[in-house]
Amino acid sequence: MDRSFLEWPFFEDRHRALAEELEEWCARHLPVDHGDVDAACRGLVAALGAGGWLRHSGAGADERLDVRALCLIRETLARHDGLADFAFAMQGLGMGAVSLFGSPEQRAWLEKTRAGRAISAFALTEPGAGSDVANTATTAEAVQGGWVLNGEKTYISNGGIADLYVVFARTGEGPGSKGLSAFLMPADSAGLEVVERIEVVAPHPLAHLRMTNVELPESARIGAPGAGFKVAMSVLDVFRATVGAAALGFARRAMDEALARVRLPRAGGGCLADLQLVQGHVADMVLKVDAAALLIYRAAWVKDMGAARVSREAAMAKLYATEAAQEVIDAAVQLHGGDGVRKGFAVESLYREIRALRIYEGASDVQRVIIARAALQGADA
Structure with a gap:
């Protein structure tokens, strides 16, 4: 492959070293068998964590996401194995809200996802609100000591295998996009149901989720109220x-x-x-x-x-x-x-x-x- 693009002024020497190291890792570990997609994704997350690649998927309290590194990693993984790219990307996207806005307590989950010990998911899309995020219908009602979530999310990547979900719900601080908040929801939360596993042309773990009176503590909200x-x-x-x-x-x-x-x-x-x-x-x-x-x-x-x-x-x-x-x-x-x-x-x-x-x-x-x-x-x- 032509790798002359790595000499462009967008990159620093550390990016070039990362690209070379990842190329060697991919040659040894990819592609994987996609016969059991769930098992393949779990195995890829563990392998990417063990290889140290998932440390780039999130940022600690005193760190910033390196977007050039994220792009280089995704480009390289995708060239070798699309499912490996998917597994890496969802650890980053799933915990992006925590990387950017998470509390110290929430960052404990981030350390697990960066090590490949937990799988994350980003639950934004709904049956009636795909690209139109402002019309999100899922609700989060404030109650004594926390929140109660009700609603549905669909086409959720890692749905059914994730250990935690970042969920966006309407909290009512204002109309449309002004009344949404983000929440960290563990997969074992009572009232969370995987309604359907969704099969698509390129097999990935996707699901339709339903939340029925899912109770979350006040500490589950990511960022300010209404800032979802x-x-x-x-x-x-x-x-x-x-x-x-x-x-x-x-x-x-x-x-x-x-x-x-x-x-x-x-x-x-x-x-x-x-x-x-x-x-x-x-x-x-x-x-x-x-x-x-x-x-x-x-x-x-x-x-x-x-x-x-x-x-x-x-x-x-x-x-x-x-x-x-x-x-x-x-x-x-x-x-x-x-x-x-x-x-x-x-x-x-x-x-x-x-x-x-x-x-x-x-x-x-x-x-x-x-x-x-x-x-x-x-x-x-």
Whole structure:
């Protein structure tokens, strides 16, 4: 794989060393058997914890999340094994609210997730409120000494295998997005039910959850009352760029597979790479991969340099990288001919893996709205 991008000025020497070390680790440990997805995810979390990689997924009380490191790790893991990327990403996203806003008591859980001893989940999406977080219907009622939660969440990654969930619920401090709060909910809480395990095209542990009079202590709230929307958007500000990085990892793998394929000898002499039309596909793939990488690591660098919010940059990175990766992978499938849709070939697996990334953590359409509003606000200013 072309690793010249590591010489870009976005990175420091520690990032280059991390990328090299992780590449060696992946070569020894990945891919894993996906036959039992739950068991595979549990095993991957434990292995990533033992390898020290999950320490990058969260931040201690005196630390900051290194977004460039998060992106490099996700890109590398995704290139080797999509499920490994999923396992790493959910430890970060699931505990992002605690990393950014958690109390000392809540950070005890963070230490467990960073060591691979506990699995976390981010419970935001609802049956009637996917991208429209402001219309969250799950409620958290204040009672003596704590809170009572009622509602449903769906398409929750790690649902059914998580040890704890960060849940967003309506607490009523104001209308719409102004009346939400975030809560830390252990998986063994009475009244929490896994209604359905959800199967998707690229197998991942997903579930539909229901909360019926789930009692949580006052200490379960993350951040200030009514600040749930701010908490959620702050977490997504960090992790949206990393979704683009995972897509970039998929795209790089697809491009490498395609380059190897088109150089194979053909009956009658020559190879597909001799054809100008094939060279055109290759050029498009290279261009899209590099453009995606530039947007991703620009967004990560801006955040690491101390920007309070990078909503515009993160939205651009996620939108372009996921859409471009879909196109790169589709071209790789095409260049493989019939083998491109045959089980056991990497590009077939990548074709299934990439699709969800254009939906979760804010669908592509939502990213376009964010980018447009930022541009319009800038023009008004």
